[in-house]
């Protein structure tokens with residue numbers, strides 16, 4: 001059961017830090033959908049398959065996999081016009097060891113960026129596209145988003161990128177950049193986003209519900225030392241069209 005007060009307090013913490021956990025609040029898929037729908041309309045990743053019987057629940061799992069799942073820093077489902085504001089991950093089965101979720105705060109990453117990079121990103125949008133989804137044909141054409149994004153609730157500016165492979169082109173004030181220049185700028189901005197601020201880790205415990213603010217963080221799962229099955233249920237709340245900070 002997810003208490004309204006606990007959710008509200010966790011959201012406040014999440015706005016400040018980019019993520020927050022509520023111990024013991026992991027719930028059934030239906031309860032998770034119900035609680036998150038109090039924050040806004042729910043959404044699901046185009047091109048992915050929902051959990052049977054639950055249109056807004058995605059199962060994240062390494063169950064039955066022989067390879068080590070690949071996880072890189074990303075912002076959830078960034079290749080749509082209105083990407084998720086909040087993501088909730090509920091513990092279903094926690095491995096005996098490893099499997100932390102790692103975050104990088106994108107307000108901090110931007111603040112730490114060299115002045116010439118900040119200048120170069122003024123007026124710049126990247127084209128975000130889907131990758132590694134179950135059904136690429138259903139994932140859409142992708143979407144342009146500003147790299148300097150104003151958080152609508154905090155009036156702070158964050159870097160807004162996603163997995164490197166999901167960033168494929170750049171334009172500045174609507175003018176498409178030549179590919180070599182675009183790729184170099186994407187590379188530099190992406191590196192700053194991943195390495196420009198401290199990495200913070202959430203070590204999972206049974207019953208955890210983890211909230212993420214997708215407008216101010218990148219996250220990745222650390223599968224490098226997982227021992228055992230790691231299964232989480234994910235529900236996302238639709239956010240606004242990203243607002244440029246220029």
Ligand SMILES: [Fe+2]
Nearest residue numbers: 074075076219
């Ligand atoms: Fe994610």
